[in-house]
Amino acid sequence: MHATPLRRHPSTPDDIVTGITVEVDSLTTDLLVLYFRVTGNIDRLQLPAQAASKFQDELWKHTCLEAFLAFADSDVYYEFNFSPSSQWAVYRFDGYREGMTPLHPAPPPRVIVRRREGELDFDVDIHLGAIPGLTADDIKDRELRMAVSAVMESDQGRKSYWALAHPQGKPDFHHRDGFALVLDGGLAGDPV
Template sequence: MGSVRRALVLHPDCRCDAVETIEVQIARPGAGELALRFVVKGDIASIAVPAAADPGFADGLWKHSCFEAFAGSSEATAYHEFNFSPSSQWAAYRFDDYRSGMAAIPPLVPPEIDVDASACDLQLAVALAGLTEAHDLFGLSAVIEQVDGTHSYWALAHPLGKPDFHHKDCFALELPAASAS
């Protein structure tokens, strides 16, 4: 299946001088697989990019610069949240419903995270495999922490009010599951 590219939108209550644009490319290369590439363009030196760390699960990644994918179904209220840090750390959670019934879940296969940065762009590519649930709705988002400590929130779409990536309005991309080959 081909990939889909979308721009993330800055939340209207936020300001971010460091970032010009954030785009994300998403693909379903095969059954149970998801490929993501986030591309941030701007003054990367003004972004607090987490330092490289040993790959593995870590809570609280959203408190700093990180990239997120929310995966749900048009047929159910349960959904998954995946967080990916430029440090190469990641987190995965399952929710039974909107912000309730949260449980950390280890993926069957740990995600592969690749980071590339220059003065004017930061790219984070993720390969997820071993996904066992059929997701057809996605929310793609980013938290950007600037070196001055301010945070901005970027998503495909935002609900009214404060930033809330868990809100169904953020699940703005419909992407059918890849067929088993």
């Protein structure tokens, strides 16, 4: 698949980040691979120090990349957060912002971050079979939709919100209008 641009929410100006793209790939029907690229004046982003790759709550409060997965025929959805520190978080929701449960999949998501001049690259591997409720048969037989988003925090504490698609109104990554990518049984994604 090709790199798909995320769009900045118009209510959140940003003079630091010039673009964010995501490429969605899969090596197997169980392994979802996300390649993120953030471009701009990376030195002016608020970036946490490298840390052990482990579950960490509230990553979304600072610079963070996110993915959301939901079956089209269910209110249940999953949120994945990835920090430049290499920490991660996975949550299951029973419905729109309701019934949040932290998950600790084994194997956990793998987050690799590389920093270059004017660029921050993330490679993220998610073993979907390790997430309760995401069985290989369900992934193969049901329509799986995905939202991809990002929170970028400047060195001055200002935040901008980026997504493949934004619903009307304020930034809201949990809104189903943002689930703009349809993954087929082989996990290849196409925007809707």
